[in-house]
Amino acid sequence: MYRSKKVFILITIVLLLPLLFANIVQNQYLANLSFKFIKMENYPFIGSYLPFYLFWGSILIITLLIILFFFILLYPRNKTEIRHPKSNGSLSIKKTAVEQFVFAVLFQEPWLKKPKVSITMKKNRIKIFISGSCSNNETNLLDKTTELSLRIKQELSTFLGINDSKQITVEIKQVSNKKASNSRVI
Structure with missing residues (x-):
């Protein structure tokens, strides 16, 4: 696999993990788990910065998904x-x-x-x-x-x-x- 593809995939994973974790914490009441996560604002060191990250990270991921959509749509295909x-x-x-x-x-x-x-x-x-x-x-x-x-x-x-x-x-x-x-x- 090319190094640029690896870097792109790793950056995407690093950006998506906190967004998905925040979604799990916010909606944990929907599942009957034996444990409970604390609210996102109460996490030490990152609690006050997390809403900003969630907002800007979501905008960045949406932008990347739109670019990826058009790239896949307009990518030239090989012909025989x-x-x-x-x-x-x-x-x-x-x-x-x-x-x-x-x-x-x-x-x-x-x-x-x-x-x-x-x-x-x-x-x-x-x-x-x-x-x-x-x-x-x-x-x-x-x-x-x-x-x-x-x-x-x-x-x-x-x-x-x-x-x-x-x-x-x-x-x-x-x-x-x-x-x-x-x-x-x-």
């Missing part, structure tokens, strides 16, 4: 197909077709072994992530990966008829030239 309108019809591109096209380009490269391709498609964007390993005797790995990503981007835009270069993104990550260590069972 993109449609490009043309003058005499529309072109429908499936995710698997793009994967196979990229694999065909990658298999022409003798230095790249065991390529893995991951594709994310949004409304009008295609993001391609490539990882793999290369042979041990390669020296200009950075130049080759840059050249390969540009070539894939150009061939894919030519093949699909896409004029805007911002619609296709190619990232080559985790290309290593280390040999995989084979574990041996004795």
Whole structure:
């Protein structure tokens, strides 16, 4: 889990716990408990500050929930197909077709072994992530990966008829030239 998500969840929990505890104390008469909580104003050190916290904390939580509601509502979803309108019809591109096209380009490269391709498609964007390993005797790995990503981007835009270069993104990550260590069972 990303650190920012953890921090967001922890802050939300810290803000919600006192609000929920105050709600339990205020409404404890509804349940027949064997014990009773004292009134919120009588708690030492925090009793006089608690009404302010409850008011401003509630406003903050309501604001965060409204922002979260719109974020979830407007978050772009991943697609498995993109449609490009043309003058005499529309072109429908499936995710698997793009994967196979990229694999065909990658298999022409003798230095790249065991390529893995991951594709994310949004409304009008295609993001391609490539990882793999290369042979041990390669020296200009950075130049080759840059050249390969540009070539894939150009061939894919030519093949699909896409004029805007911002619609296709190619990232080559985790290309290593280390040999995989084979574990041996004795």
